[in-house]
Amino acid sequence: MKNLLVAQSGGPTSAINATLCGVIEKGLINTNIEKIYGARNGILGILSEKLIELKPTLFNPEALQLLCQTPSSALGSCRMKLSDWKDSSLEYEKIISVLKKYNIGYFVYIGGNDSMDTVEKISSYCKAKNINDIKIIGAPKTIDNDLPQTDHCPGFGSAAKYIATTFAEIACDCRVYARPSVTIVEVMGRDTGWLTAASALARCNGHTAPDLIYLSEVPFDIEQFLEDVQAKLSEKMAIVIAISEGLKNEEGYYIADAMQSKQTDDFGHKILAGTGRFLEEIVRHEIGCKVRSIELNVMQRCASHIASASDIYEARLLGNAAADRAINGFSGEMACIKRISNTPYQIEITFSPIGEIANHVKFVPREWISEEGNDITQELMNYILPLVQGEFPVTYCNGVPVHFKLI
Amino acid sequence: MKNLLVAQSGGPTSAINATLCGVIEKGLINTNIEKIYGARNGILGILSEKLIELKPTLFNPEALQLLCQTPSSALGSCRMKLSDWKDSSLEYEKIISVLKKYNIGYFVYIGGNDSMDTVEKISSYCKAKNINDIKIIGAPKTIDNDLPQTDHCPGFGSAAKYIATTFAEIACDCRVYARPSVTIVEVMGRDTGWLTAASALARCNGHTAPDLIYLSEVPFDIEQFLEDVQAKLSEKMAIVIAISEGLKNEEGYYIADAMQSKQTDDFGHKILAGTGRFLEEIVRHEIGCKVRSIELNVMQRCASHIASASDIYEARLLGNAAADRAINGFSGEMACIKRISNTPYQIEITFSPIGEIANHVKFVPREWISEEGNDITQELMNYILPLVQGEFPVTYCNGVPVHFKLI
Numbered sequence: 025m026k027n028l029l030v031a032q033s034g035g036p037t038s039a040i041n042a043t044l045c046g047v048i049e050k051g052l053i054n055t056n057i058e059k060i061y062g063a064r065n066g067i068l069g070i071l072s073e074k075l076i077e078l079k080p081t082l083f084n085p086e087a088l089q090l091l092c093q094t095p096s097s098a099l100g101s102c103r104m105k106l107s108d109w110k111d112s113s114l115e116y117e118k119i120i121s122v123l124k125k126y127n128i129g130y131f132v133y134i135g136g137n138d139s140m141d142t143v144e145k146i147s148s149y150c151k152a153k154n155i156n157d158i159k160i161i162g163a164p165k166t167i168d169n170d171l172p173q174t175d176h177c178p179g180f181g182s183a184a185k186y187i188a189t190t191f192a193e194i195a196c197d198c199r200v201y202a203r204p205s206v207t208i209v210e211v212m213g214r215d216t217g218w219l220t221a222a223s224a225l226a227r228c229n230g231h232t233a234p235d236l237i238y239l240s241e242v243p244f245d246i247e248q249f250l251e252d253v254q255a256k257l258s259e260k261m262a263i264v265i266a267i268s269e270g271l272k273n274e275e276g277y278y279i280a281d282a283m284q285s286k287q288t289d290d291f292g293h294k295i296l297a298g299t300g301r302f303l304e305e306i307v308r309h310e311i312g313c314k315v316r317s318i319e320l321n322v323m324q325r326c327a328s329h330i331a332s333a334s335d336i337y338e339a340r341l342l343g344n345a346a347a348d349r350a351i352n353g354f355s356g357e358m359a360c361i362k363r364i365s366n367t368p369y370q371i372e373i374t375f376s377p378i379g380e381i382a383n384h385v386k387f388v389p390r391e392w393i394s395e396e397g398n399d400i401t402q403e404l405m406n407y408i409l410p411l412v413q414g415e416f417p418v419t420y421c422n423g424v425p426v427h428f429k430l431i
Numbered sequence: 432m433k434n435l436l437v438a439q440s441g442g443p444t445s446a447i448n449a450t451l452c453g454v455i456e457k458g459l460i461n462t463n464i465e466k467i468y469g470a471r472n473g474i475l476g477i478l479s480e481k482l483i484e485l486k487p488t489l490f491n492p493e494a495l496q497l498l499c500q501t502p503s504s505a506l507g508s509c510r511m512k513l514s515d516w517k518d519s520s521l522e523y524e525k526i527i528s529v530l531k532k533y534n535i536g537y538f539v540y541i542g543g544n545d546s547m548d549t550v551e552k553i554s555s556y557c558k559a560k561n562i563n564d565i566k567i568i569g570a571p572k573t574i575d576n577d578l579p580q581t582d583h584c585p586g587f588g589s590a591a592k593y594i595a596t597t598f599a600e601i602a603c604d605c606r607v608y609a610r611p612s613v614t615i616v617e618v619m620g621r622d623t624g625w626l627t628a629a630s631a632l633a634r635c636n637g638h639t640a641p642d643l644i645y646l647s648e649v650p651f652d653i654e655q656f657l658e659d660v661q662a663k664l665s666e667k668m669a670i671v672i673a674i675s676e677g678l679k680n681e682e683g684y685y686i687a688d689a690m691q692s693k694q695t696d697d698f699g700h701k702i703l704a705g706t707g708r709f710l711e712e713i714v715r716h717e718i719g720c721k722v723r724s725i726e727l728n729v730m731q732r733c734a735s736h737i738a739s740a741s742d743i744y745e746a747r748l749l750g751n752a753a754a755d756r757a758i759n760g761f762s763g764e765m766a767c768i769k770r771i772s773n774t775p776y777q778i779e780i781t782f783s784p785i786g787e788i789a790n791h792v793k794f795v796p797r798e799w800i801s802e803e804g805n806d807i808t809q810e811l812m813n814y815i816l817p818l819v820q821g822e823f824p825v826t827y828c829n830g831v832p833v834h835f836k837l838i
Binding site for chain 2: 100
């Protein structure tokens with residue numbers, strides 16, 4: 025009999041706890057698993073031996089259901105990259121000694137790029153040291169949708185559903201006055217534009233917004249942007265623009281940074297205005313109409329009250345599959361989604377060697393972005409659409425969603 | 432047979448279309464009403480004779496249901512205050528001539544403070560000029576909840592539900608890392624703190640956030656604020672703070688304005704950093720921990736996907752009651768909600784002379800704010816709680832809510 029360990033890492037999403045739920049469910053039904061441990065704050069919790077037993081709290085359908093509607097990492101998270109074990113093996117020795125002390129045979133690490141780097145490093149350390157009784161599998165999680173090998177990442181669909189819905193609502197909000205206006209909405213994504221692209225789904229039910237979409241993948245030209253805005257304003261009164269927070273110019277600098285390097289506040293700090301705020305000022309100055317910028321901020325990664333039912337389902341499935349894979353003796357892999365068909369939408373779960381995932385980034389293909397670089401193609405819409413389907417049923421109390429909390 | 436006219440004015444809410452729906456429903460069932468007109472962009476649409484017939488589009492249960500789940504003003508809105516008719520009666524003569532041309536006997540104007548000013552001015556003009564065959568009734572609408580005479584305003588409950596839910600989700604989001612952090616969330620409310628107070632409902636289901644709450648009504652002291660933050664940080668790792676956008680200092684100046692008057696951007700503009708962003712910089716500089724500010728922005732007034740069922744119900748009821756009141760021969764009043772009891776929550780509809788409402792503001796009573804000025808009392812929680820109950824059922828298509836749009 026071995027024990028199962030699970031931990032969460034990286035930025036929060038609305039689906040990461042559903043993956044945790046899937047791991048726990050596999051542990052609960054497998055008669056070879058004695059205890060299920062959760063590490064607090066990812067790999068940090070292993071290093072500091074903060075492991076808690078999950079069966080007592082979570083052997084309960086209601087708790088597991090609440091867990092699935094709770095955003096962010098119930099076990100806590102960390103942003104930590106292990107150093108190379110060939111340079112320093114101290115942390116690795118500590119990790120292995122804790123795993124052995126708690127009789128961990130299977131470890132599922134849920135997270136994004138940095139977390140898969142951790143999976144790769146620990147599993148390759150184990151291989152090199154002939155530690156064969158600890159199996160480590162990664163389960164993907166990131167709203168950014170930038171992990172390779174998997175068709176898409178759990179967390180992305182729910183964020184995309186929030187973004188599409190919010191753009192539809194903002195489209196209603198900003199068109200009420202009979203005067204020209206520009207609304208710039210900044211969406212997360214430092215390097216990739218997947219989330220920004222999701223704004224286009226607002227058009228599915230008759231909205232024309234967003235009128236312009238700029239993704240991180242395409243070098244951003246301010247003159248061209250102003251021309252695009254002027255052209256749209258000549259057609260309609262109120263325009264809505266979706267932009268990635270990580271827009272860069274031709275030289276690869278974040279546009280807000282490039283233009284604002286001289287600007288400091290009263291304390292001598294550089295003002296870290298976001299990209300949206302920066303473009304708001306540009307439009308106000310150069311075009312002069314009413315302009316507003318909106319940052320969707322952390323809401324896009326934690327608004328679980330409007331989670332995508334498909335996303336939560338797949339997140340749970342991947343957690344389950346990752347634990348199953350470890351129990352079946354595999355290590356150093358990540359559970360992936362493979363899309364079999366789009367209509368009807370069908371997937372299967374596959375596994376990829378972790379070395380092909382860690383530290384790689386999946387960008388939006390250039391051919392899924394319009395030639396002008398200010399919109400997306402129907403193909404990209406078709407890619408995202410199945411991922412936002414269904415509304416995950418949420419339990420409310422006192423008019424507010426109920427969240428699970430570990431004691 | 433007379434015709435009924437309805438128009439919407441002021442800032443968008445998630446409930447203003449439900450009030451429109453209520454007005455239309457009354458017009459549809461009353462056999463003395465021939466046509467129902469909607470004016471585009473509030474009073475501007477009357478002045479420019481942009482009246483559209485609503486029966487052809489809206490004599491249809493599905494359309495009316497969609498209307499109720501559509502945020503913002505379906506008829507469009509305006510921000511226009513009429514000048515005093517004793518100074519210049521030109522606009523009034525135009526308005527009356529249009530109303531007569533379209534055989535309008537009853538006019539319901541849905542809006543906030545400025546809109547009630549319009550109701551007051553036109554109805555007093557009619558009275559002075561012995562125009563007795565046009566009856567004008569106001570129906571309240573404002574997320575700010577700052578209209579007097581009515582216990583609360585339609586639109587507030589849905590905004591409050593969004594705010595409470597978002598604070599609960601942000602509480603999950605920001606507690607995942609094992610290091611001290613401050614999250615400042617800026618809520619709408621230039622003069623009143625009703626919306627900011629709604630953040631406290633996040634505590635109903637076990638969250639401790641928000642840890643501090645600052646309303647517009649209490650003079651804001653930065654030194655005291657920093658002491659409060661330090662004290663909370665000594666108790667727990669991640670704290671969440673709710674602030675009204677309109678925080679003012681002891682002298683009555685908006686705190687962000689007062690401190691930033693010298694600061695300009697590259698174009699020579701004054702940087703209009705919001706209050707949250709401003710306090711973020713102060714905390715970063717004075718305390719030095721991880722700090723983030725979040726603006727809930729227009730989402731708090733248009734996130735109809737999480738509208739309060741109670742709010743939408745009451746908004747519809749008030750529209751119905753306002754039209755009914757006009758048809759019954761009354762004029763120069765606003766439909767109000769009177770709370771009969773809190774447990775069980777019971778209301779009745781009353782009417783107040785418009786002169787007691789227009790240009791008055793209802794502030795949060797000081798006794799509903801903690802003595803220290805950094806939290807609210809249980810009484811204020813009890814006041815808000817019934818207003819966020821129930822989830823209005825939303826129709827989705829393609830994974831995104833469907834919105835009604837007038838052709």
